[in-house]
Amino acid sequence: MFSFFPKLQSLYKLQLTGLSSQLGWYVIQLGVTFVSILWLIRHLDNSHWGSISLLVSYHGLFSVFSGIWLKDWTIKAIVEGRKVEPILGSVAFMAVLLSVLGFVVCGLSFRGFFPQYSFLKNLIWVQASNLLTTPFHVVYFYFDAIKKPYLINQVNAYYAICAGICKVICVEIKPFSFSVFLWLQLGCSLGLAMVYCWLVKSEGLGLRKWQIHWQLVQEMCKGAWSVFVSKIIGLVQSKMDVLLLASLLNLADTGRYSSALRLVEASYFVPVLLFTHQYPRMIEAKRMSETLFLKQMRQYFQISLGTSIVLVVMMWIGAPMLERILGVKQLTWLIVGISGNLVFYMLDMARSSFLFTNNLTHLMIPIQVISCLLGVCFSYLLVPHWGIYGAILSAWITGIWQCWLSNYIFRETRFIPSLIWSKPYFMA
Numbered sequence: 001m002f003s004f005f006p007k008l009q010s011l012y013k014l015q016l017t018g019l020s021s022q023l024g025w026y027v028i029q030l031g032v033t034f035v036s037i038l039w040l041i042r043h044l045d046n047s048h049w050g051s052i053s054l055l056v057s058y059h060g061l062f063s064v065f066s067g068i069w070l071k072d073w074t075i076k077a078i079v080e081g082r083k084v085e086p087i088l089g090s091v092a093f094m095a096v097l098l099s100v101l102g103f104v105v106c107g108l109s110f111r112g113f114f115p116q117y118s119f120l121k122n123l124i125w126v127q128a129s130n131l132l133t134t135p136f137h138v139v140y141f142y143f144d145a146i147k148k149p150y151l152i153n154q155v156n157a158y159y160a161i162c163a164g165i166c167k168v169i170c171v172e173i174k175p176f177s178f179s180v181f182l183w184l185q186l187g188c189s190l191g192l193a194m195v196y197c198w199l200v201k202s203e204g205l206g207l208r209k210w211q212i213h214w215q216l217v218q219e220m221c222k223g224a225w226s227v228f229v230s231k232i233i234g235l236v237q238s239k240m241d242v243l244l245l246a247s248l249l250n251l252a253d254t255g256r257y258s259s260a261l262r263l264v265e266a267s268y269f270v271p272v273l274l275f276t277h278q279y280p281r282m283i284e285a286k287r288m289s290e291t292l293f294l295k296q297m298r299q300y301f302q303i304s305l306g307t308s309i310v311l312v313v314m315m316w317i318g319a320p321m322l323e324r325i326l327g328v329k330q331l332t333w334l335i336v337g338i339s340g341n342l343v344f345y346m347l348d349m350a351r352s353s354f355l356f357t358n359n360l361t362h363l364m365i366p367i368q369v370i371s372c373l374l375g376v377c378f379s380y381l382l383v384p385h386w387g388i389y390g391a392i393l394s395a396w397i398t399g400i401w402q403c404w405l406s407n408y409i410f411r412e413t414r415f416i417p418s419l420i421w422s423k424p425y426f427m428a
Helices: 008-015 020-043 046-060 068-079 084-113 115-120 123-145 149-172 178-202 214-248 251-288 290-326 331-339 341-357 361-386 388-403 416-421
Strands: none
Touching: 020 046, 020 149, 020 251, 020 290, 046 084, 046 115, 046 123, 046 178, 046 214, 046 251, 068 084, 068 123, 068 251, 068 341, 084 115, 084 123, 084 214, 123 149, 123 178, 123 251, 149 178, 214 251, 214 361, 214 388, 251 290, 251 331, 251 341, 251 388, 290 331, 290 341, 290 416, 331 341, 331 388, 341 361, 341 388, 341 416, 361 388
């Protein structure tokens, strides 16, 4: 049953070849981001940190409007050999329209959902402005597709350093100013967008060469609409715990929960790194043969599960030390509970590559809808009685459904559990 553990080292050698050039920059980015989070948690009280978490989480609900949902479609189109300039231009055009829409809806709707936090109603507009800088992120779609993500990783590492320095400066300025904090972060986002533009220009694909093809826009909408809907639902689900805690409890409890959540999320670069490296390979393997694709898919699932378990154990070991350093009450138990979600997240990311490659993204919608409904229902049932621990239990129930039980609903995904634990009969 657990035969994949002895093979974990060989799987790393087989699957992660070529990641050494990326990993260093990922580690830098992770380290800087982690230190800045520790600094904020250590030097801000729970109410201030809860306010920041509320703004970031609510803005995150609308990040799908930035065009991030087009990433997998874009990578697949480029890997298949289509002309790059029309793809980049058409995707950027869609991203601009959607980001403006997301900016307006985010700012206007915040007051309606959180009237009790009226002191944040103007600051949400500053946070939402980050959406307007994201259409240029189509650049890193291109570099992922041509298997040069290390260039983007370098840029993102430098961005993390600049953003981290700005956060530290804001915390050291007394009294703490929300507006200064948010404006400096927005400035870093603008700088990142400008560097992306310069980077793609150095590859001979400057903005002037980008083209908008209406036929491609229509194809994009038809081919990726299910991903768009599922991403919206998925974002609601991922941000829901913080938003519900802010609505049902208070900013102080939201801040404590967010402290543990952000520390755990610092490890989420691992599944993102795996997906970035594996998805183009899955597409190529699918084009060569179904057997090769399933073999690589099985290895991807196994290495995702093994890696997530190792990371969770490391978090459990380090949680007491973090509690002593940061001085946040019950942080150890919060990290222990929330870290279990990493297993669910990594398995779900691996399954996403299977669905994208096989044009089964429409299956993501019912899975995400049921997951979101389960999360809301159990949060309203458990949070009023058990507080932040009710939110953790709700996340566990939802995660077990989403990454495991949901596979048995559809004929196309029922073999996935057996793909993880043992070799299916059709691969014998």
